[in-house]
Amino acid sequence: MSRVKTARGDLRRSDTGRGTDTIGSLIESSDVLNKPQEALRFDTNEIRLPVRPHWHYYMEIVYVLEGSIRIESNGESELLEPGDFYMVRPEIVHAFFSDEGKHAVMEVLKFDVSRLRSGSSYVPKMDVVLRNAGNIQHAPMLFRSEKISKYSIGKSMIRIREELEHKEYGYDLMVESRIAMIMVDVLRIWRQEGYSLDAAITEDTEGISIHNITAYIDEHAGEDLRVEKLAELCSMSYSYFARSFHSLYGRSCKEYIEHIRVTKAEDLLLFTDCDLSYISQETGFADSSHLIKTFRRLRGITPKQYKTRNSKVYMV
Numbered sequence: 001m002s003r004v005k006t007a008r009g010d011l012r013r014s015d016t017g018r019g020t021d022t023i024g025s026l027i028e029s030s031d032v033l034n035k036p037q038e039a040l041r042f043d044t045n046e047i048r049l050p051v052r053p054h055w056h057y058y059m060e061i062v063y064v065l066e067g068s069i070r071i072e073s074n075g076e077s078e079l080l081e082p083g084d085f086y087m088v089r090p091e092i093v094h095a096f097f098s099d100e101g102k103h104a105v106m107e108v109l110k111f112d113v114s115r116l117r118s119g120s121s122y123v124p125k126m127d128v129v130l131r132n133a134g135n136i137q138h139a140p141m142l143f144r145s146e147k148i149s150k151y152s153i154g155k156s157m158i159r160i161r162e163e164l165e166h167k168e169y170g171y172d173l174m175v176e177s178r179i180a181m182i183m184v185d186v187l188r189i190w191r192q193e194g195y196s197l198d199a200a201i202t203e204d205t206e207g208i209s210i211h212n213i214t215a216y217i218d219e220h221a222g223e224d225l226r227v228e229k230l231a232e233l234c235s236m237s238y239s240y241f242a243r244s245f246h247s248l249y250g251r252s253c254k255e256y257i258e259h260i261r262v263t264k265a266e267d268l269l270l271f272t273d274c275d276l277s278y279i280s281q282e283t284g285f286a287d288s289s290h291l292i293k294t295f296r297r298l299r300g301i302t303p304k305q306y307k308t309r310n311s312k313v314y315m316v
Helices: 126-133 153-166 171-193 198-204 213-219 227-233 238-249 253-271 276-282 288-299 303-310
Strands: 002-006 009-013 037-043 051-054 059-067 069-073 076-080 085-088 094-098 104-111
Touching: 037 153, 059 069, 059 153, 069 085, 104 153, 126 171, 153 171, 213 227, 213 253, 227 238, 227 253, 238 253, 253 276, 253 288, 253 303, 276 288, 276 303, 288 303
Parallel strands: none
Antiparallel strands: 002 009, 037 104, 051 094, 059 085, 059 104, 069 076, 069 094
């Protein structure tokens, strides 16, 4: 088994080509829990093609800026040209190939779709919409430039990448809002094409599952979160939930809760003058000592050291 190193990470594949790959060997190593969004500019002068067949738990979207590139996804092959936009649903095997060796540049964004929130009762969660859409004719994953010319999808993707690179004050809100703008544009196009969201709305009322539990954890990280309670919310036994969570996300639920709390603490350290007692309370730690201990174990430094090292970098 060999590995292809790209800016996107290590993509596992078989030496003998796509025909002998198994689903297990195609999973891309990614940190969907600690990095709910990743963005990069994909330049074929810098990143070797092909990017062989792989899949991941992220939603992945691409927007072509220059040249052309071929993508294979869900058994279909499409040639993308400047201004074209393509979405790859989570857990769908896909690959990128050169268009006869031509140079191409595109913006690539990957994100945890289960974290997209809707404050309204008539717009279902996007992870539910995507599962429901599947291969429905009126819900295409490919959007040609002439179809989306009136939208600002390309500009939004560039802005998202820049926000994630610089991480200035409020970057996470800016990223989430821009992703939401893109996905709302997609929903509007689908509705114009005749796709009904009624089935997704019905499914959305079914409650919390293992597939959207991370969004629940993210929203309630400052509260007393116990794995037993989370398993109950998903209508699973503790042991089955624990195994399923680790299988789906690559680490234990307890580890994820710790990481999401430390990540939230990092932002409070960088962008506020709140003391450790307040930060520990807001991020779900028992006290400041618990925060310091966990922070040092996961980041290798204390919260104070982290703030000192990074406050000048992110100062606005």
